[in-house]
Amino acid sequence: MSSIMTNAAAMAALHTLRSINSEMGVTQNRISSGLRVETASDNAAYWSIATTMRSDNNAMSTVQDALGLGAAQVDVAYTAMESIKDTLDEIKTKLVAASQPDVDKGKIQSEIAQLQSDLLTFAKSATFSGGNWLDVSGFGMQKIVASFTRDEAGNIALGTIDVDTAKTALFNSDPADYGLLEGEGNFSLGGLxxxxxxxxxxxxxxxxxxxxxxxxxxxxxxxxxxxxxxxxxxxxxxxxxxxxxxxxxxxxxxxxxxxxxxxxxxxxxxxxxxxxxxxxxxxxxxxxxxxxxxxxxxxxxxxxxxPGQLDILAIDITMVNDGDLAGLVDGVDRALSSVTTAASDLGAIKSRVDSQQDFVSKLMDAVDRGIGQLVDADMNEESTRLKALQTQQQLGVQALSIANQNSQLILQLFQN
Structure with missing residues (x-):
């Protein structure tokens, strides 16, 4: 039935054209944003997962920065420890030289005093961003943030690499504790x-x-x-x-x-x-x-x-006998062993920090790829779809135009 009041064909054509325009708008938005899921209305589940993972990735980016800071601190401490180890070697050599007969112990002590000053300078200079693991005030755990994790229940946690300054500190201003180069004071046998x-x-x-x-x-x-x-x-x-x-x-x-x-x-x-x-x-x-x-x-x-633990900065050989010199050599050698162990510990920590930095970087890339699988638009598919919709849009406009001509045809019947 033809009617001039209701044009069903035009209504159907208009509905189809609106649907095509809507789909075309969605496709154009995906092409411009590059996202298949941009808002929660696009896909609530995928949008929620992607939003959470982006937030976690931002947190891991901060972890990466913290690891960089920790790596710098470890590197500074290790560099200073290497110089201190070399200086202790020199002090040990001077003490052995002082054990020879007819040497001027006063002159050798002057050289040792300069080396002692170097030890303190090296330790105090091993500071990065206000932190110093070689010259401390009281022992404690220094933490390097190393990881960010979220369990299946949604609980988050930060993993750390712990550095015990009791194993790295060479000097400690806390009178209750001693660094690796300190002791209760060197002693001789009081002239015995x-x-x-x-x-x-x-x-x-x-x-x-x-x-x-x-x-x-x-x-x-x-x-x-x-x-x-x-x-x-x-x-x-x-x-x-x-x-x-x-x-x-x-x-x-x-x-x-x-x-x-x-x-x-x-x-x-x-x-x-x-x-x-x-x-x-x-x-x-x-x-x-x-x-x-x-x-x-x-x-x-x-x-x-x-001495079980020698106070390296208090060594003074001007008045000691050969027996005490042997004890000092032994004490410096044990201090050198302790510093070597501390340097080895720092080297292990440095290796772990480097490994963790590499892992966090790869993990962030993997998370980005996972998010992309959920929400990124397939540009090949979207461009092809856009071409099809543009063709459909042209056909829809043509169909609407034809449907709107029906009333003109009815008018021609009355004119004849």
Whole structure:
């Protein structure tokens, strides 16, 4: 039925044209934005996932920056540690040189003092962005943000690489703790010697024999790891007589206090020997020589102080004897070993930071690719679709034009 009131064909053609125009608008928007899902109305689920992942990727970008900052801090600390290790090597060499006879210890000490200043300068200069892992005030954990994670429940967490400054700090201004190059203070044996040289002996006969350690003035503080020791030989047997430090530090005020500990140590090593003291002279006596031991000399040698942890900055060789120099060489060598271990730890941390930086960069790229799979428009498909819609639009306009001509045809019927 034809009607001049209702043009059904025109209505259908208009509806089709509107639909084509709508689809054309969607396609043009995808082409201009490059996104298949730009707003929540396009696809709520994909839009939600993409929005969350973009936010997480922004957080990982910040993690990447934090890793860069951490890498710089590690590099600065490691560079300083290398210089400090080399300087400790030089100090050790100077101490060995000072052990030779007829050297001017004062001049060598002047060189050591310059090297000591270098150690402190290197440690204090190892600062990046206000952080210093070699010169600290109290030990603690320094954290490098290394990862950003979200679990299946949506809970987020930050992963860190922890750096324990107790393992890297060379100096600590907190009086309760010591850095790797610090100790409770270097000590000598307070002038304690064995006779006039580095060894002394006597041969007991029927009467008691004595051997003297002269001139101890004290005081002496032995921290845990510290010791004073010497070798004692009697009857063909050599034992190390040693007084070990304690925690808290063992305080030996004077010769009488030293005898208390020596008496225990000597008696534990050799039966029948005791230690006594008279005006600072410590005498080790045997009262029971028997058999072949009667003709065997008692020898004491290699008297030395061994600090468990040396205060490198307090080394002063101008007044020390050869035994104490040996202890200082040993202490510097142990400090060098500690610094080497610390440098190794920093190297391992640096390697881990570099690895984490590479991983975070690759992970961010993977997340971007995943987001793209969800929301990016296929430009080949969209361009082809646009061409088809443009053709459909032209046909729709033509169909609407034809439908609108129906009323003109009815008018012609009345005119005829």
């Amino acid at each position: 010697t064995v006779g006039a040289s580095t060894a002394s002996e006597f041969t007991p006969a029927a009467a008691p024999g004595t051997i003297e350690l002269d001139g101890f003035t004290g005081p002496l503080s032995l921290a845990l790891g510290d010791s004073i020791e010497f070798e004692m030989t009697y009857g063909g047997v050599t034992e190390t007589i040693r007084i070990d430090g304690e925690d808290p530090a063992l305080a030996i005020a004077d010769a009488a206090g030293l005898v208390t500990h020596l008496d225990t140590a000597v008696a534990a090593a050799f039966t029948g020997f005791t230690a006594t003291e008279n005006s600072g002279v410590i005498t080790i006596t045997t009262t029971t020589p028997t058999g072949a031991a009667e003709a065997s000399p008692v020898t004491i040698e290699n008297l030395r102080a061994r």
